[in-house]
Amino acid sequence: MSLLTDTPTSQARPGTPVVEAPHGNPEAPASSAAEIANEAAKVPAGPATPAAATAEAKAGAEGRNVWPIWEVFVRSSRGLSHVHAGSLHAPDAAMALRNARDLYTRRNEGVSIWVVPADAIASSDPDAKGSFFESPQGKDYRHATYYTKSEGVKHL
């Protein structure tokens, strides 16, 4: 999040509570975030260990006496789904909602907000991209367009 451009940039990936540079400053070299990046909990593709991730995130937060991170989801209008808008710091859920209102809906962007503790989100491991997401590729028989319509079938 940068005050100058007013554009939220602290798009912390769910499950990695504090990977951003301090205050999400895109100008800051990545190296300056090294000490906190180490705390980022990766959930392996196998059985998740949310307890370990939570403990680690909490230890990091308490050690530096900072507010925990919350992920913000905004619904821009009735009928649409909530969309991930970014993240923020807040001492508790009530203040997280208010901070989200101030940070992410100040240009009339939303009609509803969800906030979720970042450490409550389990995310897929980017290193497991191959085994997780490449398997469906080439399996075009999983798409309806793979099949030709049988002759004489109506209303298909």
Add this chain to the structure above:
Amino acid sequence: MSTPETAVPASAGLHADPHGGHGDISVGVSGAGTSGDGTASATRITPGNALRPEDIALAVSRGAAKPGEDVAELALRLGDDALILAQRLGHWISRAPELEEDVALGNIALDQLGHARSFLSYAGGLDGRSEDDLAYFRSEQEFRSVELFEQPNGDFAVTIARQFVVSYYQFELYRRLAASTDATLAGIAAKAVKEVDYHRDHSTQWVLRLALGTDESRQRMIRAFKVIWPYVDELFRDDELTSRLSAAGAAPQPSSLREDFDRLTGEVLAEAELDVPQVPAARGGGRQGKHSEHLGYLLAEMQVLAREHPGASW
């Protein structure tokens, strides 16, 4: 991009003045929501419809809205209150406990600045002065804000205590002012009351958290209310102007707001396990241009750029 008809507030049938001091804000954001797949984004930008300071300035310059002498004086009082507080709150940018709180206080400051611009634009309609003329080229004695608004920020607790008192006062005031016989005052107040309602919530949340937090935060909150409370009394003092305006149905008597203010702030203080501070009231006199020692310094900082470069725009 052109100014869409939908961006024009229905309230007054007014159009934004592209040559106004701060430009036409509706141009530049108006197309954002309609281009491409704008509705799918969580950060879609739309200007929305509301009465803006530019609309009031334009209505005044066209002669569509002109305040009487009494109404102009009231608008000056309320505009000055909001302007001075906005300047105070702006000081917190980059200095709040967390970045998120920077933005929260900054938002409140901008809300107050918006109210100030509306009120001052309207007040200037009496003698043709602009909002900038009133904000930047009046001396300390010509300001009509009461003492509470110019009180220094102090620590975070003092700022919260000041904001708590201000927002509960302004909410009761604007709520009634929205029914004013003066259409422009009513319009400004109707927009402002929704924003001030959120300011009440923000300060209440912090009063509860500071008062019920650690020993340190509780002591600071208690001290902050002792620092701020002497200035509460002046908010609710009637005078000849408010009596005339009240008789005309243009504005409520300040004293008539006190009961609701005491009741609602009392509920929050009770929940925070705080006592209403028993302190003597400050002398006051801001409505007559008699200010505390703090206002001069604040104005010097606020006005220096405009006075150094008169007529400059940026």
